Amino acid sequence: MRVLRFLLQKELRQIFRDRAIIRVLFIMPMIQLLILPLAADYEIKNINLGVVDHDHSEYSRKLINKITSSGYFKLQDYSTTFQQGLRSIEKDKTDLILEIPSHFEKDLVKEDEATLLVAVNAINGVKAGLGAAYIQGIIQGYNQELRKQWIQFPRMNPEPTIEATFSNWFNPTMNYRVFMVPGILVMLVTIIGSSFASNNIVREKEMGTIEQINVSPIKKWQFILGKLIPFWMLALFVLTIGLTIARLIYNIIPLGNYITIYIFASIYLLAILGLGLLLSTFAQTQQQSMLVSFFLTMIFNLLSGLFTPIESMPSWAQTITRFNPVSYFIEVMRMVILKGSGLTDIKFHLIAMIGFAIFFNSWAIINYRKRS
Amino acid sequence: MANNLIKSNSLQHPYARGGGKQFLIFVKKEWLHIWRDKRTLFILIFMPIVQILLYGFALTNEVKNAKIAIFDQSKDIATTAITNEIAASKYFNLIKNLHSYQDIEATFREGKIRMALVFPNEFRNNLLHTNQAQIQLIADASDPNTANTLTNYATSVINDYQQSINQNKPLPYTIKTQVRMLYNPELKGAYSFVPGVMALVLMLVCAMMTSISIVREKEIGTMEVILVSPLKPFRIIIAKTIPYLLVSMLNIGSILLLSVYALDVPIVGSLWLLLAESTLFTITSLSVGILISNTAKTQQTAQFTSLMSLFLPTLLFSGFMFPIENMPIPLQIISNIVPAKWYYIIVKSIMIKGLGFGAIWKETMILISMTLVLLGISIRNFKIRLS
Numbered sequence: 001m002r003v004l005r006f007l008l009q010k011e012l013r014q015i016f017r018d019r020a021i022i023r024v025l026f027i028m029p030m031i032q033l034l035i036l037p038l039a040a041d042y043e044i045k046n047i048n049l050g051v052v053d054h055d056h057s058e059y060s061r062k063l064i065n066k067i068t069s070s071g072y073f074k075l076q077d078y079s080t081t082f083q084q085g086l087r088s089i090e091k092d093k094t095d096l097i098l099e100i101p102s103h104f105e106k107d108l109v110k111e112d113e114a115t116l117l118v119a120v121n122a123i124n125g126v127k128a129g130l131g132a133a134y135i136q137g138i139i140q141g142y143n144q145e146l147r148k149q150w151i152q153f154p155r156m157n158p159e160p161t162i163e164a165t166f167s168n169w170f171n172p173t174m175n176y177r178v179f180m181v182p183g184i185l186v187m188l189v190t191i192i193g194s195s196f197a198s199n200n201i202v203r204e205k206e207m208g209t210i211e212q213i214n215v216s217p218i219k220k221w222q223f224i225l226g227k228l229i230p231f232w233m234l235a236l237f238v239l240t241i242g243l244t245i246a247r248l249i250y251n252i253i254p255l256g257n258y259i260t261i262y263i264f265a266s267i268y269l270l271a272i273l274g275l276g277l278l279l280s281t282f283a284q285t286q287q288q289s290m291l292v293s294f295f296l297t298m299i300f301n302l303l304s305g306l307f308t309p310i311e312s313m314p315s316w317a318q319t320i321t322r323f324n325p326v327s328y329f330i331e332v333m334r335m336v337i338l339k340g341s342g343l344t345d346i347k348f349h350l351i352a353m354i355g356f357a358i359f360f361n362s363w364a365i366i367n368y369r370k371r372s
Numbered sequence: 373m374a375n376n377l378i379k380s381n382s383l384q385h386p387y388a389r390g391g392g393k394q395f396l397i398f399v400k401k402e403w404l405h406i407w408r409d410k411r412t413l414f415i416l417i418f419m420p421i422v423q424i425l426l427y428g429f430a431l432t433n434e435v436k437n438a439k440i441a442i443f444d445q446s447k448d449i450a451t452t453a454i455t456n457e458i459a460a461s462k463y464f465n466l467i468k469n470l471h472s473y474q475d476i477e478a479t480f481r482e483g484k485i486r487m488a489l490v491f492p493n494e495f496r497n498n499l500l501h502t503n504q505a506q507i508q509l510i511a512d513a514s515d516p517n518t519a520n521t522l523t524n525y526a527t528s529v530i531n532d533y534q535q536s537i538n539q540n541k542p543l544p545y546t547i548k549t550q551v552r553m554l555y556n557p558e559l560k561g562a563y564s565f566v567p568g569v570m571a572l573v574l575m576l577v578c579a580m581m582t583s584i585s586i587v588r589e590k591e592i593g594t595m596e597v598i599l600v601s602p603l604k605p606f607r608i609i610i611a612k613t614i615p616y617l618l619v620s621m622l623n624i625g626s627i628l629l630l631s632v633y634a635l636d637v638p639i640v641g642s643l644w645l646l647l648a649e650s651t652l653f654t655i656t657s658l659s660v661g662i663l664i665s666n667t668a669k670t671q672q673t674a675q676f677t678s679l680m681s682l683f684l685p686t687l688l689f690s691g692f693m694f695p696i697e698n699m700p701i702p703l704q705i706i707s708n709i710v711p712a713k714w715y716y717i718i719v720k721s722i723m724i725k726g727l728g729f730g731a732i733w734k735e736t737m738i739l740i741s742m743t744l745v746l747l748g749i750s751i752r753n754f755k756i757r758l759s
Contacts, residue, residue, distance in 0.1 A: 020673045021673070090725055130521065146547075311439060341482070
């Protein structure tokens with residue numbers, strides 16, 4: 001125990017002596033946490049609309065009005081030919097063109113049917129899909145209104161109609177920040193934990209100071225613990241700052257309990273730091289360890305469900321996510337914060353995480369060699 | 373005076389006959405550094421490949437196989453038919469039948485489902501006798517887009533069923549909409565990810581790796597040795613970047629091959645123009661790396677500066693992961709100084725829209741001037757003396 005205390009003293013002193021690292025450790029993540037959530041707004045709005053109106057009738061004008069007043073679309077371009085409209089899509093001036101054929105109003109009244117053309121820039125598939133769905137919805141609504149003007153409907157529906165009503169639970173205002181902030185917090189804690197821990201040992205290797213530790217009577221597990229505990233505390237501290245920012249600035253108050261988050265986070269950090277230490281036992285230079293830990297954190301973060309839903313992944317990728325500690329923590333954070341899940345709801349996540357922690361750390365201890 | 377010094381030095385130095393040859397020797401030295409460190413080289417070459425495959429196959433925003441549960445209080449022919457239709461759709465994966473309203477909330481809280489469908493009592497009777505029946509769709513809106521997309525899909529399945537019981541009687545005054553998806557008719561995610569990954573990988577390999585390798589020499593102390601050599605300091609730096617330039621070109625090649633042959637994302641425009649623009653962007657990233665190495669003292673700081681000032685901004689502001697048009701105005705303005713944003717626009721235009729140089733000359737000019745400014749600053753700040 002005494003040896004461990006000395007080791008901790010040494011590590012903490014080393015960390016706090018390096019002002020640059022302290023700055024990076026605390027200020028950068030905070031800035032990221034203030035900027036990232038503002039940027040990660042996937043709500044589909046502000047779709048730039050281009051209109052090609054060949055009809056210039058009252059109906060076509062009303063339709064355009066209806067679309068632009070919906071709040072989803074911004075009228076950016078008004079062209080006379082479809083070719084011109086396409087060119088503004090090429091220049092990224094518009095995302096979607098609506099072409100209204102000539103005789104639109106006449107066809108609708110006389111032939112009972114008229115066809116509109118909608119062309120969408122589909123490079124971004126999600127935006128294109130939802131944009132097309134929105135505009136179709138608006139056109140249908142407009143269609144209903146027109147019909148009501150022309151036909152007097154009986155009081156009861158003439159045909160069987162199924163009405164679908166929606167309710168959006170857990171995030172009724174459909175606010176993206178509530179969804180992203182907990183995930184981003186996990187990402188930041190992960191990056192800080194894993195890359196700092198792995199760099200630390202390799203730095204000692206590169207500088208040669210590890211030899212001194214190797215010749216001293218410090219046990220392997222004491223060495224690993226001595227490296228692990230300081231970063232564990234730092235990461236928990238960063239998590240606390242993050243949760244405070246989330247509460248004060250984004251007004252995200254967990255439905256569940258903070259204690260649940262901390263219990264899970266402390267085990268999660270043990271696992272992630274263990275992984276970092278494990279990597280450092282393999283790497284020879286800092287460049288190597290940085291690159292490897294960067295590479296792994298990137299894959300972990302991308303496959304974590306932070307940005308894209310896990311269910312949409314192919315089954316092989318879903319299998320990988322089951323071995324990805326980050327995905328567990330992101331899920332738990334979102335469950336506790338948004339849905340108010342408690343310890344019993346997350347028990348499987350907890351068990352899995354304890355498994356990860358034991359696995360990575362014991363491997364790191366076994367793999368650490370005093371002889372080089 | 374300084375010239376004389378170098379000249380007299382060059383008399384004694386066996387390699388110092390011509391600047392060109394010295395330069396090549398330095399490039400070779402740098403190349404050996406990279407070549408010897410097989411693990412790093414391996415990662416440098418395979419990282420882009422893994423990334424492209426991940427983005428191409430695993431990361432899609434398309435919503436499919438969403439887990440749903442059904443609470444059917446009516447259990448008649450109509451509800452069973454709708455349930456079957458929904459379960460058969462590739463978008464939904466029916467995993468649970470619920471038996472009470474409490475069940476719904478509990479299942480959501482365990483994080484098991486994304487949406488719940490609730491059929492009220494007497495669904496079919498209502499439909500037949502009053503011509504009106506309701507279905508309640510409860511979506512887990514913690515992820516708003518997925519919730520929206522799911523309710524859209526479910527509504528269209530329900531509408532189809534309604535059409536089928538109405539035997540497709542045409543309604544009067546119908547506006548039909550014909551939707552054409554340009555460039556990417558199947559709405560594949562890869563079309564926007566591939567150009568983004570190219571920007572990300574180039575930025576990473578060039579800027580981060582160069583800055584770390586320069587700072588490493590400072591940290592270990594070998595920089596002293598290099599600085600007293602007869603080669604001009606700035607050429608030393610250029611020599612350091614060339615091997616990384618080569619690795620990046622290799623990466624561009626592998627990314628493009630994979631995207632065409634594995635992901636079916638075609639290169640519609642000119643390949644040569646694309647390669648030329650990529651080289652330009654590589655040079656931009658290298659100059660960012662040099663700039664970082666000027667300021668950083670330790671490899672750790674270099675890495676963190678690259679991560680925080682390059683990787684995240686590139687991810688954030690290039691427009692491939694986060695929609696720039698949704699950001700607050702200050703962030704939109706900041707996005708303009710991120711080189712990756714312009715490169716992303718260029719790659720999208722050439723590769724996917726098939727446009728020529730005429731459409732992207734503005735973006736190209738921006739990249740060129742950024743590179744010149746960055747290089748100018750690094751040359752001015754380059755210190756011949758350490759500390």
